[in-house]
Amino acid sequence: MNKAIEPSELIINENGSIFHLNLLPEDIADTILLVGDPGRVDLIASFFDKVEVEKRNREFITKTGTYQGKRISVLATGIGTDNIDIVINELDALVNIDLNTRMVKEEKRSLNFIRIGTSGALQADLPVHSYLLSEKGMGFDGLLNFYANREEVSDNALEAAFMQHTQWSPKLTAPYVVPGSADLIEKLKSEHTTAGVTISAPGFYGPQGRMLRLKTQDTGLNEKITSFAFEGQKITNYEMECSALYGLSAMLGHHAATICLIIANRLRGEFGGDYKPHMKQLVQYVLDKVTNN
Numbered sequence: 643m644n645k646a647i648e649p650s651e652l653i654i655n656e657n658g659s660i661f662h663l664n665l666l667p668e669d670i671a672d673t674i675l676l677v678g679d680p681g682r683v684d685l686i687a688s689f690f691d692k693v694e695v696e697k698r699n700r701e702f703i704t705k706t707g708t709y710q711g712k713r714i715s716v717l718a719t720g721i722g723t724d725n726i727d728i729v730i731n732e733l734d735a736l737v738n739i740d741l742n743t744r745m746v747k748e749e750k751r752s753l754n755f756i757r758i759g760t761s762g763a764l765q766a767d768l769p770v771h772s773y774l775l776s777e778k779g780m781g782f783d784g785l786l787n788f789y790a791n792r793e794e795v796s797d798n799a800l801e802a803a804f805m806q807h808t809q810w811s812p813k814l815t816a817p818y819v820v821p822g823s824a825d826l827i828e829k830l831k832s833e834h835t836t837a838g839v840t841i842s843a844p845g846f847y848g849p850q851g852r853m854l855r856l857k858t859q860d861t862g863l864n865e866k867i868t869s870f871a872f873e874g875q876k877i878t879n880y881e882m883e884c885s886a887l888y889g890l891s892a893m894l895g896h897h898a899a900t901i902c903l904i905i906a907n908r909l910r911g912e913f914g915g916d917y918k919p920h921m922k923q924l925v926q927y928v929l930d931k932v933t934n935n
């Protein structure tokens with residue numbers, strides 16, 4: 643039975659906004675661009691015809707405006723899937739829970755989330771500054787394992803094959819794999835994008851196999867990831883948010899896609915230097931794809 647959600651579970655600020663994001667239901671558009679870096683919000687908003695909403699709390703900065711007449715929001719999530727848990731649950735609450743009665747609405751609304759991020763390539767032939775479109779997100783972070791029935795949105799066969807191929811350590815949380823929205827991915831696809839499976843790691847260093855002064859528990863893991871193939875799919879890149887975005891969106895009935903600028907190639911040991919001009923081009927690419935259809 644639908645009953646009111648307790649104030650401790652759904653925290654609403656005195657001004658009626660949702661706890662972390664400091665947003666009201668009317669502040670967000672149906673299409674929301676998600677970025678890790680708060681500085682990228684200004685870059686994206688600089689393309690807008692006008693900005694009508696500017697709100698922030700902690701690292702969560704939101705701007706809503708129009709681009710070629712289409713209402714779009716951009717929101718900085720900060721780094722990591724723990725922040726994605728906050729962002730997606732709170733954005734969903736804004737549209738699918740009545741914040742006054744605290745009741746889940748009968749009729750649900752679906753949002754379109756497009757993450758525009760940066761990423762490190764795990765295949766030697768992926769050039770720095772190319773665009774990587776994530777067909778599936780693979781979480782090393784464990785977030786989705788906390789939710790019931792997450793298997794229903796997961797690619798369980800790919801997960802099992804991956805754990806066997808890598809001899810996955812029982813000390814690590816079980817990896818989960820969730821496809822992105824086929825429609826959104828199709829919309830963003832072109833000869834400028836490469837499609838692949840993206841790993842979201844719960845850290846930039848050890849969890850992505852980087853060794854500065856500390857060794858990782860399996861120093862051969864990245865080689866096993868690079869050589870893994872399942873039904874023609876390969877793992878292409880590391881970043882830190884896609885898996886939870888895909889998982890929570892699928893479970894809540896939203897659409898999600900992730901497109902990243904490759905800024906480093908881990909196989910070649912290359913970093914591409916100042917990536918900001920390339921990010922600007924990627925933002926233009928995404929905005930045009932989102933509005934041209």
Ligand SMILES: O=P(O)(O)O[C@H]1O[C@H](CO)[C@@H](O)[C@H]1O
Nearest residue numbers: 677678679721759760881882
């Ligand atoms: O450029 P953003 O969107 O932050 O994405 C990537 O960059 C950060 C790490 O440097 C992580 O958030 C990772 O996912």
Ligand SMILES: O=c1cc[nH]c(=O)[nH]1
Nearest residue numbers: 760761762880881882
């Ligand atoms: O290698 C990289 C580059 C960007 N972001 C990541 O998480 N990893």
